[in-house]
Amino acid sequence: MAKTTTTKKTTTKKTTATKKTTTAKKTAKEIMAMLKSKYDEVYDDGGVYSIKLNGKWGFADASGTVKIKPCYTGIETDWTEDIMTTWGAGGVGFINKKLEEIAKPQFGSSYPFQNGKTAVQQKSSGKWGFIDNKGKTIVPFVFDSIERLHSGKYEVKIGPFVFISK
Helix, strand or coil, X not given: CCCCCCCCCCCCCCCCCCXXXXXXXXXXXXXXXXXXXXXXXXXXXXXXXXXXXXXXXXXXXXXXXXXXXXXXXXXXXXXXXXXXXXXXXXXXXXXXXXXXXXXXXXXXXXXXXXXXXXXXXXXXXXXXXXXXXCCCEEEEEEECEEEECCCCXXXXXXXXXXXXXX
C-alpha cells in the first residue's frame, strides 16, 4: 500500500505602501510659458504647438511634449483637412494633427489637401501626381503640369493634351 503525503503550502503576503501622487493638468497658458522658456517662437495651433529653435520648426502635443523635434525650415501656418505642409532640405512634406509625418519633405511643389488628396510635384522628374492623406501615391507622377481650378477640379497636362479631372 502506497503512503500519501500532503504538503501544505503557506504564503505570506508582503504589503508595500505606495505613495499616490497626483499631478494637476497644466493649462494651455502654463504649457505656452514652459515652451516659450525653451524655444525661440511658440504658436498654439489648436492644441498642437508649433515650436521654433535656431531657425528650425518642430511640434509639441497638447501636454507640451515635443513629438517632432525642430527639423523643418518652414511650416504652413494653417491646417487643411488636419494636415500641415512642411518644408525641409528635401523639399515639401506633410504632417497630420496626430503629429505623424505622412510624407517627408521630398516634393518640389504642392497644393493644399482637398477631399483627402493633394497634387504634388516630384523633385527628380518635375512630373506631377497625387498623394492621399496617408502619403500614399494614388495617381502616378506622369503629368507635366497641374492647376487646381475654383471648382475643385484639376486641369492636368500631358504633353500637348490638357484634361479636366476631379
